[in-house]
Amino acid sequence: MTVTVHKDVVCTFCGALCDDLEMHVEDNRVIDVKNVCGIGRSKALHGDNDKPECRVRGQQATLEQAYDAAAEILSRAKSPLVYGFSSTVAEANRVGVELAEILRGGLDNCSSYCHGPGVLARQHVGLPTCTLGEAKNRADLVVFWGANPMESHMRHFSRYSVQAKGMYTPLGRKDRKMVVVDVRPTPSSKNADLFFQVIPGSDYEIATVLRALVCELPLPTLADDSLVGGVPLSKWKELVALFKACKYGVVFFGIGLTQSQGKDLNIEQLIRLVGDCNRHTRVYAMPMRGHANVNGNNQVFVWQTGYPLAISFNRGYPRFNPGEFSVIDMLNRGDVDAALIVATDPAAHLPHTAVEALKKIPTIVLDPVNSLTTAWADVVIPVATSGLSAAGTYYRMDNVPIRLRKILDCEWPADLEVLQNIKERVLDAKDH
Ligand code: SF4
Known part of the structure; x- marks a missing residue:
């Protein structure tokens, strides 16, 4: 039986929509897939069986x-x-x-x-955003907030963000700083330069304090060792320094943010924070859409x-x-x-x-x-x-x-x- 190889096929499992898959088809069945992660591979091999x-x-x-x-x-x-x-x-x-x-x-x-609250927030305050191609080619700072792409969008790092080699980031991981904000350690956080393990439901408070720091507003009731979302203020100042120092930052947010206490208000505040950062440099936000x-x-x-x-x-x-x-x-x-x-x-x-x-x-x-x-x-x-x-x-x-x-x-x-x-x-x- 002849095997036909189809190139540049789109994976339809997650919102990353990787469009470089190589599918090997024999007798109207996919028998092998290349350039794909584990979950995408399973969908490609079995997605048309079991009708x-x-x-x-x-x-x-x-x-x-x-x-x-x-x-x-x-x-x-x-x-x-x-x-x-x-x-x-x-x-x-x-x-x-x-x-x-x-x-x-x-x-x-x-x-x-899932991401509905982010869609509502976008209606209220807009969204400074970019494409995944721009993130790959330009981003020297990537932040994942309430998202764990190592388990949910498994090729995101290698294709679009942390490890991807782009026009202005030819060394891939070495050309980028990576930050993770999440309520628990995850496979993604293990790869981060900075990991903030925060108290569940504190995202709005954190984004508000970060906005004040970015805008250099006084925070008279907070000392460097005061906890914000369970993390000392001094650590948050390190993140703000990264935002201000980067040439091109992207904050990818997940349902850890859209579906935790505050929902659309969390995303509104995050979007405003990203807007504030644009007084200093270029920073964008993007939802990590699932399906x-x-x-x-x-x-x-x-x-x-x-x-x-x-x-x-x-x-x-x-x-x-x-x-x-x-x-x-x-x-x-x-x-x-x-x-x-x-x-x-x-x-x-x-x-x-x-x-x-x-x-x-x-x-x-x-x-x-x-x-x-x-x-x-x-x-x-x-x-x-x-x-x-x-x-x-x-x-x-x-x-x-x-x-x-x-x-x-x-x-x-x-x-x-x-x-x-x-x-x-x-x-x-x-x-x-
Ligand atoms: S990250 Fe994996 S599941 Fe998502 S589109 Fe790419 S290959 Fe498919």
Whole structure:
């Protein structure tokens, strides 16, 4: 059997979207992958295997029967929820938004419980940011705050940041200082020049004091040995000195910051700190987005509705209110009477109470592989895997759109085609 080698393939596991993979394909199966980390390798080798059965209420069904059942459930619902999209293409996202609007339903994505607070902060204070290419080529100071890329984005160091050799950082690690701020030692912190182990929930206080130090404001109640977030002020002064001395700094922040006490206010204060640093030098901030296209979800939702997440169409126009229209709150309050889940596994990610609420209502799920949700959903529609057997567009964590190619053939349709089919049937049902 001939082995075909595909170069510059995009890994669709995490928001780093490494686009230099080399995939070896034999007999329509990926048999080897190069230039990839462990988690990306597992996704590439197995991401198109273990397809769920196409089912309606526990019985094997054809695609046409599944589309009909999905459209019937959604058309009858008074308050349906369209949710997910973190691992599918922007083009499918767009049709999902149209469907939610036609249904006058709720619309949310996975950023609701990961980087959503950072998206809200960005709306309030903007975001001085850069691309990963600029970070690679220019950054002589990289700070990871509430992020552990050695375990979550395993090629970030070598491809974009700490160890990457760039135009103005030809020696890679030797040309950069690395700082980690986290609540516990991590594999990432072991590589840092400076590690700040901070008290959980103290990020806002720390960012506020750092701002004062950067702006040279008096701090009359604090001495050098006073603890700020559990770390002496004198240590924080070392970080401020690094910020002021660098030529190009990047602060990568993770969900340790977005989901700890303060949430969006933490990110607002961090962004303001980065803004203050720009009085002295160039410093930027960037979220370490997790799921591969969760950033694309925010992008598409904003183009289509004006809002990035937690949207309701129940009045016929988009309204935005995180906490009211967020997936977990909607489910916990019992505000949803049917759900369309696309490219995510809520049974694995959402709190138990929200999952139990979901199990009580008719649920339709589109997934390329068996998951905890496909085990009990009323309608299960297997789909091609984005980036392996379906083409389309993802958005990297730095907002750069990356085109995915189709590498494998698949007997199942892409999410985009499934959503279009359901949408047409819902429109037909509304016409009658
Ligand atoms: S760092 Fe992320 S995108 Fe890159 S190979 Fe690993 S899982 Fe894939």
